[in-house]
Amino acid sequence: MNLFADIRALVTDSLEALAAQGALPPGLDLANVAVEPPRDPAHGDMATNAAMVLAKPARMKPRDIAEALAPLLEADARVASAEVAGPGFLNLRLSPAVWRAAVATALAQGADFGRSDMGGRRKVNVEYVSANPTGPLHVGHTRGAVFGDALASLLDFAGWDVTREYYINDGGAQVDVLARSAYERYREAHGLEPAIADGLYPGDYLVPVGEALKAKFGDALLDKPEAEWLREVRDFATGMMMDLIREDLAALGVKMDVFFSEKSLYSGGRIEGALKTLEEKGLVYVGVLEPPKGKTPEDWEPRPQTLFRSTDYGDDVDRPLKKSDGGWTYFAPDIAYHYDKVERGFDELINVFGADHGGYVKRLKAATAALSGNRVPLDIKLTQLVKLFKNGEPFKMSKRAGTFVTLRDVVDEVGPDVTRFVMLTRKNDAPLDFDFAKATEQSRDNPVWYVQYASARVNSIFRTAVEAGLGQVAADEAALAPLDHPDELELAAKVAEWPRLVETAARHHEPHRVAFYLYDLASAFHAHWNKGKDEPRLRVVQETDPAGTAARLALVKSVAVVIAAGLGILGVTPAEEMR
Template identity: 70%
Template sequence: MNVFSEIRGAVLAALDGMMQDGDLPAGLTLDAVAVEPPRDAAHGDMATNAAMVLAKPAGSPPRAIAEALAARLSDDPRIAEVQVAGPGFLNLSLSRDVWTGIVAHILSDPDFGRSDMGQGARVNVEFVSTNPTGPLHVGHVRGAVFGDALASLLDFAGWDVTREYYINDGGAQVDVLARSVYLRYLQAFGRDVDFPEGTYPGDYLVEVGQALKDKVGDIWLDRDEDVWLAELRQFATDAMMDLIRADLAALGVTMDRFFSEKSLYGSGRIEDALEALDEKGLIYRGTLEPPKGKLPEDWEPREQTLFRSTAHGDDVDRPVRKSDGGWTYFAPDIAYHYDKIERGFDQLIDVFGADHGGYVKRMKAAVSALSDGAVPLDVKLCQLVRLYKNGEPFKMSKRAGNFVTLRDVVDEVGPDVTRFTMLTRKNDAPLDFDFAKAVEQSKDNPVFYVQYAHARIRSVMRKVGDLQPATPALDDPAELAVARKLAEWPRLVEIAARTHEPHRIAFYLYDLASEFHTLWNRGNEDHGLRFVQEGDTEATAAKIGLPLAVSVVIAAGLRILGVTPAEEMR
């Protein structure tokens, strides 16, 4: 039940009737007609821009269209009042039966708000995808939470979602990891070692070095790296991926698929992807222009194999094969996305860190070229997270040697607080994570405020036991305000899914909790607004439907965010 969609349908039907009766020109396009909550609640329950967007194509004053439309809508029993405002906006007030009907519907439909907007289209959400060289750090937390919540949101809105992690195990950094593990392997035998600059000195490799000793014994002691490097690369990568999977599990993230970059090399898939581009005339030999600004001292023009990415919206063409014949880092990424397209996904979403901003256009160009524009790619960049405690920069244990780990953050405040807090800002805005505020029990802490609303409702339901809710009693403006906010949930889900913005769910839950707490506090002054009417079972049954409906929506929203709804607060 989406009351905004239903009322928009009534508006469109009225406009069709106006066209049929000659009050409007026939054939007007109505796609831009919207029905939305008004900016000011005093203006009614909904507002439509119909007259404003149709005035020019209809060649008629917007107020004249609005007045004619108002006359038709006033016959709809769901609409209690229609007002023409300003130059031609229409403000609609709905009947009380609509709001009681919404509450009753929520109680009968625990999936209230779930949408079929995605129509089962297959979407691949790739996120985290860090180098397998150590535990996840605080910067990865935000991308992991955002990607997982976005995947859940799209699933809730009707898409067939695959969560995917691209293991960047094809580059030189894995050789560095293997050498770093070898040093810890030597330490496991009591050797004194120094970690050269560029290696990974974190303590997390101590256990890996010991595990290697347990596996191979002393057969690699004092041996050249050409003996052990290849095997140790795989051993170290597997160990790091076990660590990363455990980190993700601590945050409540489970991937559907892990895809190895290394698996592309020697498989012919890189060559296949570039051949597909070559067949479209998009691969050529050429020399790139020097970089803008100050010219690097080591720069010299070299002929390379280039992808004509400018043909698909990029700023410059991109090298895919170096002058020495080796692949550039972009080539396997093209092949990886070609693999996704070949797997039949209808839409691709990549969640990258803020440092990948320069990568967006080239990747979009590659996907556009490979799919002939049929598969859209949306790249979402997650900005940095700054850690604070009581407003001061906060430094943690740094077990990793040079960064704060995901596990440090989760151990400090728990996965639920971590996840919700990471979604209190839009992904492309910097986020300040204050550990003290994240666990503070106040209205200023959205995590607590939303969870407290759910916990309060569960306490009410424990008090009433098996009592079943009756037809809701919505007599007070505060009760109606809660019902109006509940009615926005299906619309909000579709907007958040369409824009790929799961933070909208967190914002909505805070607003809903605020309306609920306002009603709760009103009950302290007006006993008639209390949900439990002592000694009056019938009145209580009429009151408990509204908070129960709120709990249904809050629980659904929190689950999209990957947060467990609180049964009680301690």
């Protein structure tokens, strides 16, 4: 049930009726006709731009279209009034029965209220985190993990067939650095002084890796040259790091469907196969690039290179595929990886990257467009930095990783629910300040607590009702008739926004909208509850009014249904009670 979509259908049907009557020209494109909440709630429940967007193609004044459209809308039982405003906007007020019906639908559908078939079960791959397997996840990865996981849940709720994927960067030079770092901890486990040179990973998290290497190999590797132990130590250390990363993700409530190894692309001719596809399209050539930005011709040695013609697909420059030594550039396995996704039959791809990967956006989009013949869109979402504070002051935590604050440090400090919600209180491409004191204080300024408090308050209301022998909840629209106070209908209208919010957030790949909406819903609920202190008519449980109590309990329960669904998308557990 998307009430806004239903009313938009009413508007377009009415426009088509006007065209059939000759009041509008036939064949008008109605794609840009929208029905949305008005900017000022005092103007009504919904507003449509129909007259404004159709005026030019119809060669009519917007107000004339609006005045012709209004009576047709008012003829529908759901529309109490349709008022023409300004040059031709139409403000709609809906019948109270509409809002009561929304409450009834929320109760009837329960956890499925707001679910949509907008995605049409199209297959979407959401790749997120994808940190190098060289250490524990840090606070920046935390934001990407929460955002990607919530986005995947949102798309699933809105009707997509979602695959959550982690790309293991285990094919580059960084895993050789990991192996050398782990080997020093292996030497340390044998009582030798580790030589943690510049460029190696200094974190204490590698101490257990060294001890595990000792347990497996004894002292057999101590006197061997690097060429003999590098591969085995690399694979062993990478495996332990991925176990650590999986544990970090589990602590945050993140579970991946697929872990894809970059190393697997280097065997079986998979990189060559992807590039052959580009060659067959005439998109690979040997050429010479201009000097990169910031380099003068004197600093730049031009040389022939194997290049991908990415500028044909919107990139700024064509991209090299091979290095001077004949090895693949970092971009070549990226192309092969996205070709693999295309070949797996995904209809849409989404990558969640840290802010430092902004330079990859155009080239990866170009590669995916070329490989799929523009069939598979790739959306790349960048997550900006997280700054840690406590009481407004920069907060320094223990850094067992040696150089950064880990995901586990944050989760251990405030818990996974708080971590996840706070990470979604800003849009992904905006910097985020994470204040540990604010995240745990009990006030309306803390959105996590405020939404959880709404969930707990609902449970408290129901306990009070049961104790009074009034735990029955109205189950149909007729029984909801006592919901006639403007404040009750306003809260019901907020509940009715949920299905539209889901589709809007999913369409734009913006799960933070769910967090914002939940805070607004919680605010409306708390405000409504507080009004009951001064206006007895609004108190939910009234022993002398069992029918009204049942209707008001239904309204309260509909709020809880939506909060539980929204928190489920965010990966947060609703609170039973506040302690």
